[in-house]
Amino acid sequence: MKFTVSTLCLVTAPGAGRQQRYHHGDLHRALVEAGTGLAREGGPSAIVLREAARRVGVSANAAYRHFSALPDLVQAVAFDALSALARSMEAELAQCSPSGDAGRDAIGRLGAVGRGYIHFALSEPGLFATAFAPPKWTTYTGQAPTRSGNHAARTDGGLPGAGDSGMMANELLGQALDGMLDAGVLDAADRDTAATNAWGAVHGLSMLLLGPLAGQAPSAQEALIDAYLDLICRGLVTRKSI
Amino acid sequence: MKFTVSTLCLVTAPGAGRQQRYHHGDLHRALVEAGTGLAREGGPSAIVLREAARRVGVSANAAYRHFSALPDLVQAVAFDALSALARSMEAELAQCSPSGDAGRDAIGRLGAVGRGYIHFALSEPGLFATAFAPPKWTTYTGQAPTRSGNHAARTDGGLPGAGDSGMMANELLGQALDGMLDAGVLDAADRDTAATNAWGAVHGLSMLLLGPLAGQAPSAQEALIDAYLDLICRGLVTRKSI
DNA sequence: CGCTGGATGTTGACACCGTGAACTTGCCAT
DNA sequence: ATGGCAAGTTCACGGTGTCAACATCCAGCG
Numbered sequence: 050m051k052f053t054v055s056t057l058c059l060v061t062a063p064g065a066g067r068q069q070r071y072h073h074g075d076l077h078r079a080l081v082e083a084g085t086g087l088a089r090e091g092g093p094s095a096i097v098l099r100e101a102a103r104r105v106g107v108s109a110n111a112a113y114r115h116f117s118a119l120p121d122l123v124q125a126v127a128f129d130a131l132s133a134l135a136r137s138m139e140a141e142l143a144q145c146s147p148s149g150d151a152g153r154d155a156i157g158r159l160g161a162v163g164r165g166y167i168h169f170a171l172s173e174p175g176l177f178a179t180a181f182a183p184p185k186w187t188t189y190t191g192q193a194p195t196r197s198g199n200h201a202a203r204t205d206g207g208l209p210g211a212g213d214s215g216m217m218a219n220e221l222l223g224q225a226l227d228g229m230l231d232a233g234v235l236d237a238a239d240r241d242t243a244a245t246n247a248w249g250a251v252h253g254l255s256m257l258l259l260g261p262l263a264g265q266a267p268s269a270q271e272a273l274i275d276a277y278l279d280l281i282c283r284g285l286v287t288r289k290s291i
Numbered sequence: 292m293k294f295t296v297s298t299l300c301l302v303t304a305p306g307a308g309r310q311q312r313y314h315h316g317d318l319h320r321a322l323v324e325a326g327t328g329l330a331r332e333g334g335p336s337a338i339v340l341r342e343a344a345r346r347v348g349v350s351a352n353a354a355y356r357h358f359s360a361l362p363d364l365v366q367a368v369a370f371d372a373l374s375a376l377a378r379s380m381e382a383e384l385a386q387c388s389p390s391g392d393a394g395r396d397a398i399g400r401l402g403a404v405g406r407g408y409i410h411f412a413l414s415e416p417g418l419f420a421t422a423f424a425p426p427k428w429t430t431y432t433g434q435a436p437t438r439s440g441n442h443a444a445r446t447d448g449g450l451p452g453a454g455d456s457g458m459m460a461n462e463l464l465g466q467a468l469d470g471m472l473d474a475g476v477l478d479a480a481d482r483d484t485a486a487t488n489a490w491g492a493v494h495g496l497s498m499l500l501l502g503p504l505a506g507q508a509p510s511a512q513e514a515l516i517d518a519y520l521d522l523i524c525r526g527l528v529t530r531k532s533i
Numbered sequence: 534c535g536c537t538g539g540a541t542g543t544t545g546a547c548a549c550c551g552t553g554a555a556c557t558t559g560c561c562a563t
Numbered sequence: 564a565t566g567g568c569a570a571g572t573t574c575a576c577g578g579t580g581t582c583a584a585c586a587t588c589c590a591g592c593g
Contacts, residue, residue, distance in 0.1 A: 072559070072570050094336060099550065110552080111571050119551065183502055242518050245499060249519065250488075253495025257487060260423065276484050277491065284526035314541050314588065341579065352581080353542050361580065536593080543586070550579075557572070563565085 077115040077125075079105045084126040089175040093182040096123050123179065128210045130180035133173065135212025138165030138221045155232040156286065159225040160278045163251045166218070167274050170255035177255065222248060234286050243285045250281045319357040319367075321347045326368040331417045335424040338365050365421065370452045372422035375415065377454025380407030380463045397474040398528065401467040402520045405493045408460070409516050412497035419497065464490060476528050485527045492523045 073079065083101040098119050099109040116122045141161040147154050170177040211217045216224065226243055229235035235243060254277050258270055265273070315321065325343040340361050341351040358364045383403040389396050412419040453459050458466065468485055471477035477485060496519050500512055507515070 076570080097550070098552090108572050109550090110573085113552075114570055181498070181502065242515070242522075245496070245504065245515060246492075246519055246522050249495035249499045250492045251495065252498055253491035253493065254487070256423070256494055256498070257491045262487065273484070273487060277488055280484075280488050280526040284522040318541080339579070340581090350543050351579090352544085355581075356541055534593100537591095539588105539590095541586100541588075543584100545582105545584085547582085548580095551577095553574105553576085555572100555574085558570080560569085561567090563567100 073105075073107065073111075076105065076107060076111060079107075080112055080115060080122060081125045081129060084122050085129055085176065088123075088126050088130070088179040089173065092175045093123055093127075093179040095175070096126060096179070098122060123182070126176075127180050127182065130173070130176035131210040131218060132207065132212060133176060134166065134169045134180055135210070135214075135216065135218045135221060137169035137172075138162050138218060139212045139214055141165035141168070142221070151232040152229075152234040155225070155228040155234055156282050158228055159222075159247065159285075160282060162222050162225045163247065163278045163281065164274065166251045167255050167258065171258060171270070174259050177259075181252075219244075219248070229286075239285070246285060247281055250277070315347075315349065315353075318347065318349060318353060321349075322354055322357060322364060323367045323371060326364050327371055327418065330365075330368050330372070330421040331415065334417045335365055335369075335421040337417070338368060338421070340364060365424070368418075369422050369424065372415070372418035373452040373460060374449065374454060375418060376408065376411045376422055377452070377456075377458060377460045377463060379411035379414075380404050380460060381454045381456055383407035383410070384463070393474040394471075394476040397467070397470040397476055398524050400470055401464075401489065401527075402524060404464050404467045405489065405520045405523065406516065407463075408493045409497050409500065413500060413512070416501050419501070423494075461486075461490070471528075481527070488527060489523055492519070 080101050083104040084096045086104070087095045087097060087100060096119070098112050101122065102109045102112050112122065116125070138161070141164045142158060145154070145157050145161050148157075207213065208215050208217075212221070214221075222244060226235060226240055226247070229243075230237055230240060254274065258265075258273070262270075262273070322343050325346040326338045328346070329337045329339060329343060338361070340354050343364065344351045344354050354364065358367070380403070383406045384400060387396070387400050387403050390399075449455065450457050450459075454463070456463075464486060468477060468482055468489070472479055472482060496516065500507075500515070504512075504515070
């Protein structure tokens with residue numbers, strides 16, 4: 050005899066007497082979380098529909114009531130991963146304490162954004178890879194993941210792909226750059242180029258640290274990260290101002 | 292009636308009366324080339340053993356006489372892609388003409404290496420993704436792809452993963468940095484950090500151009516690339532020398 | 534020259550996977 | 564209460580990676 054539906058609800062749903070419109074509390078959410086677990090262990094390609102359903106205790110095809118196909122699930126997991134990335138950045142930003150020098154502080158916040166990015170990549174390589182794995186990898190439609198999509202809300206009701214502040218990773222980067230603009234350490238004309246440069250550089254270093262440069266001692270990695278971010282900032286900052 | 296083995300040889304082998312030790316001229320090579328075709332069209336995940344065997348006109352399990360498993364084939368394709376990457380760099384380097392100023396020339400050659408990298412990524416995104424897709428993505432053993440492996444030679448007998456000059460992509464980068472060292476535009480103490488920085492930056496930009504920044508006009512991409520490489524070089528070059 | 538052994542390729546089978554179609558169940562509004 | 568629709572199930576199909584057993588062909592030996 051298998052579990053009855055109500056039993057499943059008790060097992061899977063978060064305990065509390067939360068009213069549930071569907072047979073299974075919130076299968077959509079449960080599947081995304083199961084998929085996140087799979088992605089954490091094995092990257093985007095480890096997200097397997099049948100296994101996710103199995104972990105939730107539901108038949109394989111039940112997933113098709115919530116996702117049109119596998120790539121849909123992967124994308125939902127990717128959005129969650131993007132949220133986690135943004136939260137990692139926010140955590141680094143929270144450690145920035147003002148020093149009086151506006152320019153230095155602004156640059157410091159840019160560095161914090163980068164550090165949050167890289168630290169997330171290193172601590173959650175599977176989710177990181179998932180966040181940036183294009184749905185069909187080759188036919189990427191262009192434009193970064195943005196909140197324009199029609200995706201369900203996050204677990205805690207936040208904006209899809211956003212961190213606790215409600216901002217997505219690229220928005221946090223943009224905010225840091227705007228801070229540099231205000232502080233006068235970045236030319237307005239360079240802002241968009243700077244965004245690309247910073248993002249690309251940090252992304253590239255993350256890839257390197259996860260791949261060819263993996264296995265280095267954490268301290269060596271940390272030193273590498275600092276030197277790298279220093280280089281990026283040095284390149285971005287207006288020539289005359291530092 | 293199916294093709295006889297000798298017929299297959301005539302179809303698949305490169306025409307010439309090259310003696311063949313195996314039943315099928317060179318199944319190993321043929322499978323790698325079929326896999327390369329698949330990777331070109333759909334990235335590493337499109338490399339499918341059965342389809343590669345099908346394209347070669349051979350039974351699916353024949354591949355297991357040459358590759359222990361699918362990841363082995365993928366890695367062989369990745370090595371070929373690495374060779375193509377090195378050749379793309381060499382092509383850019385060949386367009387560098389000396390200008391008399393050793394420092395400027397050295398920096399120009401570093402830029403050429405980067406341009407070759409990015410151009411390869413843009414012109415062969417599938418192979419590019421394959422080249423840097425870790426075998427088991429998460430359990431990357433560390434260290435960059437190097438010729439220490441026990442892999443078969445390239446089609447034309449070159450070193451595995453190397454370009455026409457016999458150097459791998461990272462060796463070409465190293466050579467460019469050494470040139471900067473000799474020209475005095477790079478501190479010896481910064482060389483290794485510079486290698487990481489340059490590689491990471493260029494890799495990141497490639498990813499960006501293939502993903503979020505795809506769809507931009509080629510001219511805009513080219514401008515972005517130039518601005519980016521300029522930034523990198525500006526950051527790398529010894530402060531006082533330029 | 535004929536034989537034989539090992540490398541090469543084939544067939545059959547199994548367990549997975551993604552996905553479609555048809556069926557069943559249970560909740561909600563009428 | 565009841566009919567309809569959303570949510571979940573079962574059955575089925577083609578595709579994939581991989582193992583085991585079998586067939587074939589070439590090289591090197593007598």
